[in-house]
Amino acid sequence: MDTQPNAETKGEAAAEPKPAQEAGQQDSKAGEAEAPKEMRAVILNGFGGLKSVKIVRRPEPALADGEVLIRVQLCGVSFQDVMVRQGVTEAPPKTPFILGFECAGVVAAVADDVENVKVGDRVVALPDHRAWAELVPVPAKYVYPVPEAMPLQEAAAVTLSYTVAYLLVHDLANITSNHTVLLHSAGGAVGQAVCALLQDIGGVTVVGIASKNKHEDLKSSVTHIIDRSSDVHAEVRKVCPEGVDVVLDSQGGEECNRGYTLLKPLGRYILFGSSSIVTGETKSILSVVKSWWQVDKVSPLRLYEDNRGIIGFNLRRLLHHQPGGHEKVRNVVETVYKLWQSGVVKAHIDSTYALEDVTDAMTKMHDRKNVGKLLLDLSMEPRPRPTTPAKTKKEEKKEDKENEKDKEKDSKDSKEKDSKEDAKTDKEEEVKDAKK
Amino acid sequence: MDTQPNAETKGEAAAEPKPAQEAGQQDSKAGEAEAPKEMRAVILNGFGGLKSVKIVRRPEPALADGEVLIRVQLCGVSFQDVMVRQGVTEAPPKTPFILGFECAGVVAAVADDVENVKVGDRVVALPDHRAWAELVPVPAKYVYPVPEAMPLQEAAAVTLSYTVAYLLVHDLANITSNHTVLLHSAGGAVGQAVCALLQDIGGVTVVGIASKNKHEDLKSSVTHIIDRSSDVHAEVRKVCPEGVDVVLDSQGGEECNRGYTLLKPLGRYILFGSSSIVTGETKSILSVVKSWWQVDKVSPLRLYEDNRGIIGFNLRRLLHHQPGGHEKVRNVVETVYKLWQSGVVKAHIDSTYALEDVTDAMTKMHDRKNVGKLLLDLSMEPRPRPTTPAKTKKEEKKEDKENEKDKEKDSKDSKEKDSKEDAKTDKEEEVKDAKK
Structure with missing residues (x-):
């Protein structure tokens, strides 16, 4: 074990952190x-x-x-x-x-x-x-x-997505053969990891929701593909008239209420994301507010009458903010690496x-x-970009105005009041589009 | 298969149902x-x-x-x-x-x-x-x-309680070794069945809630016993400062809110009864109302932040009122009978x-x-009761009044408006305390 005496606490605010001593x-x-x-x-x-x-x-x-x-x-x-x-x-x-x-x-x-x-x-x-x-x-x-036999790229690709997927499929949803699963964002990294784990279980019907352009790629991992822009719930009802056993929802918002109604008896709805908050390139206050007020609260007594369950899962909270969470996650990561070795987990x-x-x-x-x-x-060369022609005075002025607007917006958005000031004092050299 | 031609639909209202033809x-x-x-x-x-x-x-x-x-x-x-x-x-x-x-x-x-x-x-x-x-x-x-080797008394004792317990432990709570489980009504038939299944899993810490008089009997099946009349949640915190992975609650009412707060990350609270409604010998409107308004509704977004789940389970609804429920229950009953044969399930x-x-x-x-x-x-002789001395006129009058009060109450309570009338037209001979 290498010693690192007098190591300082890391932090953006630290003016001049000592460079780490590197060895080996x-x-x-x-x-x-x-x-x-x-x-x-x-x-x-x-x-x-x-x-x-x-x-x-x-x-x-x-x-x-x-x-x-x-x-x-x-x-x-x-x-x-x-x-x-x-x-x-x-x-x-x-x-x-x-x-x-x-x-x-x-x-x-x-x-x-x-x-x-x-x-x-x-x-x-x-x-x-x-x-x-x-x-x-x-x-x-x-x-x-990372296990010796595992290329680092594979490890980088599978660790987070399969850890989330494994916890969802095995710990929380307890999915077994003959279950029907409605999977949002089936084409995402977590979605694809869920599909691989379900394929390993075998006999699971996967109803995947994805953008139209992904459908061809998902054919092999999903039983029924539903277009994200369609009337999703009507489409689910068409292929699963009796409903589904599990909903894996990374969207949140209105989907919480609709997804719940699709559940069969003993079914469970699992909310593991809130991506519906994101609409445009920047934050929409309306979307943020909607993501809260659109979601109906549910009485445990209704769950009792309906024979249904609702489960929330938030890896960041578990890993970084809840006692014992990091140990739980470590166990799952180790399981994921074992499953990679046995061929179940694929990047x-x-x-x-x-x-x-x-x-x-x-x-x-x-x-x-x-x-x-x-x-x-980090070893890749950035893609070549068209050289920007010299800006006219007018263009520069326009850009300045936009930046000013951005900064005002950022300042409002930031949960830390002094963020704007910090941004101004950030004297580091910007190296965008120029690899060191 | 025996035929039963012209069999009539059963029903209390049917005036003179034909006796069934019996064979074999x-x-x-x-x-x-x-x-x-x-x-x-x-x-x-x-x-x-x-x-x-x-x-x-x-x-x-x-x-x-x-x-x-x-x-x-x-x-x-x-x-x-x-x-x-x-x-x-x-x-x-x-x-x-x-x-x-x-x-x-x-x-x-x-x-x-x-x-x-x-x-x-x-x-x-x-x-x-x-x-x-x-x-x-x-x-x-x-x-x-019932399997050939299984005495009917064993089957009568285990079927309902272990079916509920199995669904709770394996399908809904997904309890595994190292889990800590808070079990309400640990001394009841379902409670004892849950304990037996958890013992079979091994390595599960069971915190059982039961009336004081049952504690001696529960010593072997429960890790920690908590008195029902104590400040249950403070006592649970004493033995499980970090909380529990699963709450199995057959009470409902205020317990829903309190039980939820005891959950560890990734924990789940399972409501499978509402016995807190019962307070005295007859219905208390206050208890019924309380059992509803005491239970806080929960937002799925809170579950997402807390990494927790809430699941409802109601066997009667599942078995008799939900599509596919009876098939699911049959599978579990068959599993329970197999587990009886392997010695896990005990009456x-x-x-x-x-x-x-x-x-x-x-x-x-x-x-x-x-x-x-x-x-x-049904083959047992009723226990001998003290012979009732002939009633005085006064006593008879008093009893009549009480019955009248009871009937009025029943009539109000009944969800069927015509129940009182039906009760009056029930001309069958009462054979209480007299075996045929």
């Missing part, structure tokens, strides 16, 4: 070269649209007690990242902060008291934000060693982007155009 | 004697107290299409019978009607279209009321053949009563003094 980097991207003093990171300057996301250079982070420093090779992008950007998640950090919930790479250093991983180990980590950077310090309890990678192209990934996610996982690969 | 009675109590024209039955004359329950002689019932006629040897008594008597269940039949939800005996006749049982089979039946009589016609879908019989002593059984149930199942055995 022979397996990492950096090779044997001296540790760089700066790193690339994806930061959110203020809650809002794509323009709030910047690729910057930052001092390398320090390591605190209980933490593992990871030299990141791959990052996962999920719908939650879009929601964080818009400022519609619970208790986000103060902007500016490094975005992202998933990274995979090689351990560059560990704090004195860390025992579950050592320098050189290939790992996946699920920190609470701040995963999209070249060097990421993560509390050891959120770091999972479903839609596409891989350079760190600099993160907004392309976020746009694809927002537009629900991916089938499977979106990854960022 | 060599296994039944009646032996080779000619079928009696009358039978004993426990009827409810009007919703209310113990005095509304009468043992009467009735014409033998006729058999309708799809039905099985059972010569009953044993009946099960459950808390629901007390609730039916008080008139606090959903949509009970019009009084007078034969009480009871469980009987066990030998098939005396089957309708033309019945295939799952034949005359002479030993069976348990779970009809929707009308189980407590010597001859009971039951739709075949609610009749379960927990508290005591057995003569049909004439049914109100003693109901009183014990109401007072929550039983540990395990209460049965009625």
Whole structure:
């Protein structure tokens, strides 16, 4: 175990964190070269649209007690990242902060008291934000060693999505053969992971909801495909006149009420997301309000009369905010890796982007155009972009105005009052569209 | 298969139903004697107290299409019978009607279209009321053949309680080793069945709530026993500071709200009864109202934030009123019988009563003094009672007044407006305290 004496607590606010001492980097991207003093990171300057996301250079982070420093090779992008950007998640950090919930790479250093991983180990980590950077310090309890035979890209693609899927399918919905399951976002990474686990159970009828463009790709994993833009519930009734045993809903909103009515006796409705909050590129107050008032409260006595159940599942809350949650998640991650070794768990990678192209990934996610996982690969070259012609005075003025508007909006949206000020004092060099 | 041509639809209202043709009675109590024209039955004359329950002689019932006629040897008594008597269940039949939800005996006749049982089979039946009589016609879908090796008394004791317990433990709560379970009414028949199934799983911590007098009996099946009359939730917190994974609640009322707060992350609260409605010997309107307004409605969004679930379970609704329910229940009954053969399922019989002593059984149930199942055995002699001395005029007058009051109350309570009239036209001979 490597020691890291006097390691400072990490934090965006820390003016000049000491660079981490790295050791045993022979397996990492950096090779044997001296540790760089700066790193690339994806930061959110203020809650809002794509323009709030910047690729910057930052001092390398320090390591605190209980933490593992990871030299990141791959990052996962999920719908939650879009929601964080818009400022519609619970208790986000103060902007500016490094975005992202998933990274995979090689351990560059560990704090004195860390025992579950050592320098050189290939790992996946699920920190609470701040995963999209070249060097990421993560509390050891959120770091999972990857089995030797498993390519890091596979691990990066399956860890979060299959952990959610496994908990949904086995712990919460208790799905068995002959069950009928209504699956929202069947084409997403979690949706595809659910399909793979259900295929392993066998004999499960999967009614998948997805955008029209994904239907061809989903034919092999879903029994009935329903177009997201159709009258979904009428369509479900057509293929399942008796209803379904399980609804796996990542949308929330009105869907909660409608989904409930589709349940057969002993059926259960599982809410594991609230993506219906996201409508446009930036937060819509109306959508946020709707996502609350549209959802009917239910009396346990009604559940008793109906022989039905409602279950909520929120991985971020479980992992980062609830006692015992991280141990539970670790058990499931280990199970997922075993299932990968036995061939049940398979990576479903839609596409891989350079760190600099993160907004392309976020746009694809927002537009629900991916089938499977979106990854960022830190070794990839950014895609070539058309050179921007020199701006006229008029264009510059217009852009300035838009930025001003954005900032005002961000300031209102941010749950931290001083975020605007912080954004202004962020003196780091923006390196968008320019790999270090 | 025995034919039963021109079988009439059964029903309390039918003036003179034709007695069923019986065949192959060599296994039944009646032996080779000619079928009696009358039978004993426990009827409810009007919703209310113990005095509304009468043992009467009735014409033998006729058999309708799809039905099985059972010569009953044993009946099960459950808390629901007390609730039916008080008139606090959903949509009970019009009084007078034969009480009871469980009987066990030998098939005396089957309708033309019945295939799952034949005359002479030993069976348990779970009809929707009308189980407590010597001859009971039951739709075949609610009749379960008993395995050859299984004594009928065991089958009568385990069928309902273990079917509920199995669905709770395995289908709904999905309880596994290392779970902590809070079990209300741990001493009841269902409670004891849950304990046996949890013991089979192994490694489950059971926190059982029971009346003080039962604690000695429950020591072997429950990890921690909590007195029903104590501050239950404070006591649970003492032994499980982190909360519990599952609450199995047969009480309802305020318990719904309190039980929910005891759940660990990923925990689920299962409501499978509403016995808190019952307070005294007769219905308390206040208790009924309380049982509704005390229960907080819950938003699915709160469940999502809390990582918790709420599930309702109501066997009567499932079995008799929901599509596909009876098939599901049949599968579970068959599983329970297999588990009996492998020694996991064991009958927990508290005591057995003569049909004439049914109100003693109901009183014990109401007072929550039983540990395990209460049965009625139709071959048992009623317990000797002190001879009632001849009544004085004054006493007779007083009793008349009380009966009048009872009838008024019953009439109000009954959900059928014409129940009073029916009770008056019930000309059958009352045979209470006098076995035929």
